Amino acid sequence: MKISIAREYAWEMGHALWKHQGKCFNPHGHNYRMEVEISGPVDEESGMIMDFERLDEIVDSEIRDHDHQFAMNEADERHHGGSLHPDFDILEMPYEPTAENLALRFFNFIEGRLEPGSLILERVTLYETDRARATVRRS
Numbered sequence: 842m843k844i845s846i847a848r849e850y851a852w853e854m855g856h857a858l859w860k861h862q863g864k865c866f867n868p869h870g871h872n873y874r875m876e877v878e879i880s881g882p883v884d885e886e887s888g889m890i891m892d893f894e895r896l897d898e899i900v901d902s903e904i905r906d907h908d909h910q911f912a913m914n915e916a917d918e919r920h921h922g923g924s925l926h927p928d929f930d931i932l933e934m935p936y937e938p939t940a941e942n943l944a945l946r947f948f949n950f951i952e953g954r955l956e957p958g959s960l961i962l963e964r965v966t967l968y969e970t971d972r973a974r975a976t977v978r979r980s
Contacts, residue, residue, distance in 0.1 A: 845880035845963055846890050850900055852908040856938040859917035868911070874968040875900075875944075877951060881960040891960060899954045903947060912938035940967050940975035948977040 855870035877900060881890045913920055915933040936942050944967040952962045966976040 843880050844883060844890060845878050846893070846896075847876055847878040848893055848896050848900070850875045850877070850904055852904050854907050854910055854912060854932075856912040857917065857919065858937050858939065859914045859919070860937055871969050873907075873943075875904075875947060876964070876966045876968075877947075877962070878964040879955070879960055880963050899951055900947075903950045907932065912943075914938065940969040940973065943967050944975040944977045 910932040948965040
């Protein structure tokens with residue numbers, strides 16, 4: 842039998858997709874939500890797989906770097922050429938800041954900070970809107 846826990850997180854962030862041929866080419870923002878699922882054995886003493894507070898410490902540290910930021914592909918010439926406001930703090934990424942790439946970014950970050958051993962990051966689901974999401978699964 843496998844047991845898992847899941848926790849939801851939320852933040853606001855803007856982005857623009859440089860290579861997109863539709864609306865998302867233009868600067869805009871989203872109310873992101875993310876669900877993180879961890880599996881592992883239940884510790885006999887604590888009765889937990891992992892304390893939610895510990896998971897929060899891991900995930901919140903990365904969300905703080907994204908909250909109320911504006912994400913762009915580092916190759917996107919619009920912020921280098923000054924077409925965006927010069928005082929904007931741009932969160933540069935080496936790829937397009939799509940839901941898929943952001944979900945993978947968070948998956949890799951969280952997985953790299955779990956204590957080695959029996960905890961397994963099963964899934965990260967990133968909701969860009971209430972009806973649009975991307976999921977990275979362990980299997």
